[in-house]
Amino acid sequence: MNLHIRTKSFRYLVLGTTLAATGLVAHAQGRKVGDGVFTAEQATRGAEAYEKACASCHMSDLRGESFAPALNGDAFGLRWENGKLGDLHKIIKATMPADNPGSLTPQQYADIVAFLLKANGYQPGQALSENPADSAQILFGKK
């Protein structure tokens, strides 16, 4: 009897642990840009930083001009639908502004990424890390 009870609770323990572990993995791998991955404050600060550092080439309304691609609409959607947020962040940090790459602070880069997400219709939520590596697993996916 005693043994039976112990076996049974052990089985529940294993089952419970497996479910919890599966849930954690699914959460870590399945995080999406649409799950709220930046704050409204970041996006607001980012709008100002974008205007100063990016709008001269990508335009204030993000539609792009000449060689500078649009950062919204279908162009942005198609470019990133199979991409990861960390890569967008990393590329911007390493290569933009094109005339002075890496010239902004880590906070300004994160703020600008937040602004771009907001401008593309994503909802705010938790803060976006200033380190692109922290967003390496966050997928854009289809909206």
Ligand code: HEC
């Ligand atoms: C001096 C003009 C100029 C400025 C200023 C500038 N860009 Fe760009 N940007 C470009 C050009 C040209 C390209 C296309 C060539 C390339 O990808 O390097 C580009 C490409 C991009 C891309 C697409 C990269 C990709 O792989 O799809 C993003 C995103 C981007 N810029 C964001 C920004 C942000 C954010 C800022 C402000 C911090 C900024 N740019 C400032 C000229 C500029």
